[in-house]
Amino acid sequence: MEDIKKTANEQAAEETKEAVKVVTDSDTPEGAYVHEFTKPYIFEEKTYTRLVFDFEKLIGDDLVAIENEMAAVGEYALSPEISTSFLYRLAAKAAGVGSDVIAHMPIRDFGKIKNKSRDFLISTGF
Numbered sequence: 001m002e003d004i005k006k007t008a009n010e011q012a013a014e015e016t017k018e019a020v021k022v023v024t025d026s027d028t029p030e031g032a033y034v035h036e037f038t039k040p041y042i043f044e045e046k047t048y049t050r051l052v053f054d055f056e057k058l059i060g061d062d063l064v065a066i067e068n069e070m071a072a073v074g075e076y077a078l079s080p081e082i083s084t085s086f087l088y089r090l091a092a093k094a095a096g097v098g099s100d101v102i103a104h105m106p107i108r109d110f111g112k113i114k115n116k117s118r119d120f121l122i123s124t125g126f
Contacts, residue, residue, distance in 0.1 A: 033116045034050055035052075041109065043104055051097065053094040055094045057094070062093045063090075080126065087114045087118050087121070090121065091114065094120075
C-alpha cells in the first residue's frame with residue numbers, strides 16, 4: 001500500500017513539474033522572504049518547491065482587497081496582526097498566488113509563512 005501511494009505521488013509530481021517558475025537568487029527581490037518546502041507542495045496540479053514573498057511591494061490597496069475578500073466570506077479582522085485569515089491572505093498577495101494556495105499548505109509551512117506576515121505587519125507599525 002505504501003509503495004502505491006509513493007508511486008502515485010511521484011507520478012503526480014512528475015506530471016506537474018512545469019507548474020512553478022524556478023526562482024534564482026538573482027530573481028529574488030532584496031529583503032524578500034524565500035520559503036523552501038521540505039518536500040514539494042502540490043496544489044491544484046501545480047508543484048511548489050519554494051515561494052518568494054516580497055512584502056515590500058505591497059500597497060494600501062492590497063490591504064483593502066484583503067479586507068474585502070474576508071468580508072465577502074463573512075470574516076472580519078479586528079486586529080489584522082493577530083488574525084490568521086488576514087495574515088495568510090497578506091502572504092498570498094506578497095507571493096503573487098491565490099490565498100487558497102497558502103490556506104491548503106501543510107501546517108508547518110503555513111505557520112512559518114503566517115508568522116513572517118505577522119512580523120512584517122508589525123515592523124511597519126500597523
